[in-house]
Amino acid sequence: MSRAILRDSLSVALTVGVYGIAFGAAAVEADLSVLQACVLSLLAFTGASQFAVVGVLGAGGSALSAFTAASLLGIRNSFYGLRMAPILQVKGAKRIAAAQLTIDESTAVSVAQEGKGLSEMRLGFWATGIGVYIFWNLFTLLGALGATALGDPAAWGLDAAVPAAFLGLLWPRLISKSARIVALISIFLCTLLIPFAAPGVPVIACALVPFIFAFVGDRK
Amino acid sequence: MIWSAIIATSVVAFMLKYLGQAVPAAWLENARIQKFALYLPTALLAALVAVQTLGSEKNIVFDARSIGVLVAGIALFFKAPFPVVVLLAALTSAGIHQI
Structure with a gap:
């Protein structure tokens, strides 16, 4: 049973990780440096908000608008945290780690194990959260380096890739x-x-x- | 300026995540607040699609990029996976730029 959960977690982590390429490329297209793209993925670690930052900055918006749009998008993570708190029951440093890993995918995989027991739900959360964290950051770096190497973003169609990524995030909703x-x-x-x-x-x-x-x- | 957006976004993103783990459940259990939270990402993502597809500074334009996004929408309608959707949009826009 737990092997099936780990398999689910890994496939979600890999799939979502690939979005990281799109994010890294979008960040460079919006004139962020490779370092800035990577810091945002490491610290903020919430895809839609990160895309909002580079989307608004890329459109010529102010830092304040970028921050506000991103933070409004981050509100949903509070509700995921609320859902996960009674399942995870963690304190201290573990709670800080759990908070950082509280995103769409870790919550979704965990909740999908409902009925199988608390330990399965916890495994789904941690395995997916850690897996996405690793792949998201790795692919952010690759996407940012790739886009930097490409040069003129519009010539490669990156100007359309960013809104297409937003549309891809919107569609399942x-x-x-x-x-x-x-x-x-x-x-x-x-x-x-x-x-x-x-x-x-x-x-x-x-x-x-x-x-x-x-x-x-x-x-x- | 970019760094201030990055640091502020990261700090608040973490606080919002931590908040859910730390506050009493009843605080966020109001039905109207839950409804707002459910549809907020939908509205913001839709708005971001609009701005990034049709906006150029303060002008509304329909260009190569817009056609690329249109192609992405068609690909999503036919259940194409995410990387394919993004790639099709990029190829379409790049192709039109070449012409």
Whole structure:
């Protein structure tokens, strides 16, 4: 049973790790250095937020807009942590490690073991978290070095690779009708704001869409 | 400027992760807050797609990059894996740049 979990963890870690190439390349395309790309992967270690930083900076947004968009995206990790805390039951240094590894994939693999017992859920979390951490950072470095070696990013189509990566991250979230509506309104609102707001601000403004959806909508 | 964004993002990213492990469960169990948290990434990722596909500084443009993203959308619709999606978008955009 635990071998099956480790196999799942490894395949998730490898698959997600490959996103790291796209991130490393996107970071270089947004004028980050190889070191800056790697530090972001090592310390922030949360894919969508990292893509947001380079996406906003690359579009000419300020450091503050980049940070705000990334932090809004990071809020979901708090909810993953909330889900994982009673399963992991860790304190001190182990809790710090657990927090750093609390991302979409480690939580998903762990929760997928529900019903098999706490130790299986813990194994899924740690194996996936550590595996993704290793591959994500390794592939970030490779992607950043690769993009640096390529030279002119637009000539290699990297300008389209970044939004395509965002679309790839968005796609699995569009499973419900509500999610698709939220996405469509956000695309529309954001595009509408582009000519009027500083780069990065239209993205942050779209946090209003789920806010209205959750707090003003019906009481479900 | 880039470093300040990197350090601030990293610090807050960790704090948000740690917060979930450390606060009493009841704090985040409100149904409306959970709904907001569920749809927030969807909205922000959709907005990022829009800005990166159609935005150029403060102008709305439709260029090689936009067509690349359109191709990525078609690839996702046909359930292509992530690396294929990104590669197709890059090849499309690069191909148009060459012309």
